[in-house]
Amino acid sequence: MKLLVPVKRVIDANVKARVKADGSGVELANVKMAINPFDEIAVEEAIRLKEAGKAEEIVVVSIGPAQAAETLRTALAMGADRAILVKVDELVEPLGVAKVLKGVVEVERPRLVILGKQAIDDDSNQTGQMLAGLLGWAQGTFASKVEVAADRARVTREVDGGLQTVDLKLPAIITVDLRLNQPRYASLPNIMKAKKKPLDEKVPADFGADVKAKLKVIKTEEPSSRKTGVKVGSVAELVDKLKNEAGVL
Amino acid sequence: MNFDLSEEQRLLKDSVERLMLDSYSFGDRRKYQTEKRGFSEAMWARYAELGLLALPFAEEHGGFGGGAVETMIVMEAFGKALILEPYFATVVLAGGLLRLGASEAQKAELIPLIAEGRTKLAFAYAEPQSRYDLVDVETRAKRDGDGWILNGSKDLVLHGDAADKIIVSARTAGDTRENDGVGLFLVDADAPGLTRRGYPTQDGLRAADITLERVRVETANVIGDPAGAFPVISRVADEAVAALCAEAVGSFTQMQAITLDYLKTREQFGKKIGSFQVLQHRAVDMFVDLEQSRSMAIYAAIMAVESDASERERAVSAAKVQIGRSAKAIGQQSIQLHGGIGMTMEHSVGHYFKHVTMLDTLFGDAEHHLRRLAALGGLSGDQRME
Ligand SMILES: Nc1ncnc2c1ncn2[C@@H]1O[C@H](COP(=O)(O)O)[C@@H](O)[C@H]1O
Numbered sequence: 216m217k218l219l220v221p222v223k224r225v226i227d228a229n230v231k232a233r234v235k236a237d238g239s240g241v242e243l244a245n246v247k248m249a250i251n252p253f254d255e256i257a258v259e260e261a262i263r264l265k266e267a268g269k270a271e272e273i274v275v276v277s278i279g280p281a282q283a284a285e286t287l288r289t290a291l292a293m294g295a296d297r298a299i300l301v302k303v304d305e306l307v308e309p310l311g312v313a314k315v316l317k318g319v320v321e322v323e324r325p326r327l328v329i330l331g332k333q334a335i336d337d338d339s340n341q342t343g344q345m346l347a348g349l350l351g352w353a354q355g356t357f358a359s360k361v362e363v364a365a366d367r368a369r370v371t372r373e374v375d376g377g378l379q380t381v382d383l384k385l386p387a388i389i390t391v392d393l394r395l396n397q398p399r400y401a402s403l404p405n406i407m408k409a410k411k412k413p414l415d416e417k418v419p420a421d422f423g424a425d426v427k428a429k430l431k432v433i434k435t436e437e438p439s440s441r442k443t444g445v446k447v448g449s450v451a452e453l454v455d456k457l458k459n460e461a462g463v464l
Numbered sequence: 465m466n467f468d469l470s471e472e473q474r475l476l477k478d479s480v481e482r483l484m485l486d487s488y489s490f491g492d493r494r495k496y497q498t499e500k501r502g503f504s505e506a507m508w509a510r511y512a513e514l515g516l517l518a519l520p521f522a523e524e525h526g527g528f529g530g531g532a533v534e535t536m537i538v539m540e541a542f543g544k545a546l547i548l549e550p551y552f553a554t555v556v557l558a559g560g561l562l563r564l565g566a567s568e569a570q571k572a573e574l575i576p577l578i579a580e581g582r583t584k585l586a587f588a589y590a591e592p593q594s595r596y597d598l599v600d601v602e603t604r605a606k607r608d609g610d611g612w613i614l615n616g617s618k619d620l621v622l623h624g625d626a627a628d629k630i631i632v633s634a635r636t637a638g639d640t641r642e643n644d645g646v647g648l649f650l651v652d653a654d655a656p657g658l659t660r661r662g663y664p665t666q667d668g669l670r671a672a673d674i675t676l677e678r679v680r681v682e683t684a685n686v687i688g689d690p691a692g693a694f695p696v697i698s699r700v701a702d703e704a705v706a707a708l709c710a711e712a713v714g715s716f717t718q719m720q721a722i723t724l725d726y727l728k729t730r731e732q733f734g735k736k737i738g739s740f741q742v743l744q745h746r747a748v749d750m751f752v753d754l755e756q757s758r759s760m761a762i763y764a765a766i767m768a769v770e771s772d773a774s775e776r777e778r779a780v781s782a783a784k785v786q787i788g789r790s791a792k793a794i795g796q797q798s799i800q801l802h803g804g805i806g807m808t809m810e811h812s813v814g815h816y817f818k819h820v821t822m823l824d825t826l827f828g829d830a831e832h833h834l835r836r837l838a839a840l841g842g843l844s845g846d847q848r849m850e
Contacts, residue, residue, distance in 0.1 A: 229485065249478075285471070285474065288471055289475060289478065292479075400482055400483055400514055401475050401479045402479070402513060402514045402515050403476065403515025403516070403518065403519065403530075404515055404528075406472050406476060406479070406515075407472065409472075410471065410472060
């Protein structure tokens with residue numbers, strides 16, 4: 216079976232994000248970028264499925280600027296087989312991404328698309344669900360465990376207060392959560408191999424997708440800084456403060 | 465000149481930096497330090513898994529054909545994390561001697577063992593009287609049938625106590641300090657007649673003093689020409705200095721970042737101390753030192769493989785001068801700006817200072833290299849002093 220893993224190039228999780236002076240968004244000039252951490256988990260899961268003999272080929276795809284090729288190379292160096300860069304210079308909203316992905320799916324015909332549960336830059340948490348909607352496929356989101364059989368996938372989902380297991384008929388969409396696996400580091404042998412793996416360049420029009428922005432960003436603000444805490448002397452005092460100062464009880 | 469990393473170099477950097485970020489916090493390091501050999505065997509296995517132990521070796525020997533820039537990338541990441549493992553001793557030093565000096569048969573046997581993390585090596589070059597002079601070798605190797613007998617003592621053998629095999633420089637001919645007559649001998653760490661006394665160095669890594677009493681070495685374990693190894697030693701030393709410069713830059717980067725963070729956090733007189741202009745000046749000075757060091761470390765890495773000895777030596781020495789000076793400057797500023805806490809065992813910044821001080825003294829301190837540079841005519845080579 217073929218697996219498709221969409222990966223997004225985002226601001227590195229270890230970098231402190233700063234809002235642009237004009238409030239139009241987050242400053243990305245000269246900022247370290249990396250593969251979205253959830254997508255790394257998705258790539259890892261795909262590799263494990265391949266290693267377990269459940270899949271034959273892993274195709275990674277990224278929609279973004281030319282530099283997203285770096286993100287794809289990272290995925291190839293982890294162990295993906297082939298990459299597709301759908302080049303767009305503007306920011307693409309989740310619906311635009313989902314439309315492009317639908318086009319990619321129609322060409323590539325994967326049995327499973329494994330996405331991150333969300334991209335840490337805008338925390339949308341929408342693309343996987345929208346793609347499932349557009350394709351009319353089953354979806355298992357926030358996966359913390361994935362088991363794949365011939366034409367079904369069992370996905371254990373992290374939901375509020377517990378775990379839920381869904382049984383999906385393939386083809387299907389899975390979005391992965393943090394605890395699914397621990398992604399590997401690209402080793403030198405795999406880095407060398409990645410050099411020779413194919414990376415195709417496309418544009419959204421190749422998939423008949425319209426990626427024009429439908430949303431308008433009104434403003435972007437830094438979160439207010441955290442106030443220093445206080446130490447309470449007793450449980451009674453804590454309860455009193457929660458009740459009367461914080462008003463949460 | 466294009467200083468951008470290639471795709472493979474970027475991936476390598478990402479991988480090593482991530483590994484360090486995930487598994488080499490200052491707290492992790494303290495745990496590793498209490499392990500039997502003073503470093504983490506588990507991390508050593510990770511380095512092997514990632515291919516780092518095979519990095520500089522040729523592909524036909526199971527390596528990846530990495531050059532000085534790849535080594536720089538790895539050493540810089542290691543310097544940031546202040547790693548304890550014998551990467552420098554095994555891969556850069558001993559690995560360098562094998563790469564440049566060993567026979568095909570020796571490489572075929574040893575390099576896979578290093579690459580798989582199964583064998584650690586050390587290089588015993590320094591002697592009590594030798595100071596920074598690599599050719600000042602009193603340890604003697606005498607012909608004995610079809611082998612050699614070694615007598616002498618070696619000091620400060622980096623990671624000598626953890627090594628499975630030790631490469632020893634010894635004199636087969638000539639007087640102490642003669643260029644000709646030095647050979648390299650591969651000795652098992654448990655060879656009869658070899659004793660080693662291991663100890664922690666002042667920066668918390670490990671070294672050993674080694675005594676050789678009638679240690680027998682078979683001809684098959686002589687690396688290169690038994691009387692003509694000095695050119696190999698000096699090339700490896702230059703590569704080693706370039707690697708140390710990169711490691712220092714990693715440490716400097718961290719010292720500067722930790723200190724800057726402290727300036728932005730610590731309050732005094734009701735204000736963040738970073739708001740005081742005099743301290744801002746110091747922070748700027750640290751940054752300037754860091755960036756000058758970085759540029760020189762890159763220069764040293766590019767020039768470390770230069771075959772013209774005097775060009776190579778000039779570049780490497782100039783870099784080491786900068787690193788030695790910056791080690792002091794950045795180290796002192798970072799401790800000063802932290803105040804008392806900077807000197808405690810619990811805070812990382814003092815440990816960085818100790819380590820970069822050690823890096824300054826390895827393979828010649830700033831003063832030694834300044835003298836060498838002057839003798840070679842300065843960085844441009846045309847300012848020779850008569
Ligand atoms: N530009 C993009 N290129 C490739 N995959 C993307 C892109 N944007 C989002 N995705 C995928 O959709 C997931 C959820 O993203 P989001 O809905 O933006 O939070 C990500 O973890 C990726 O797997």
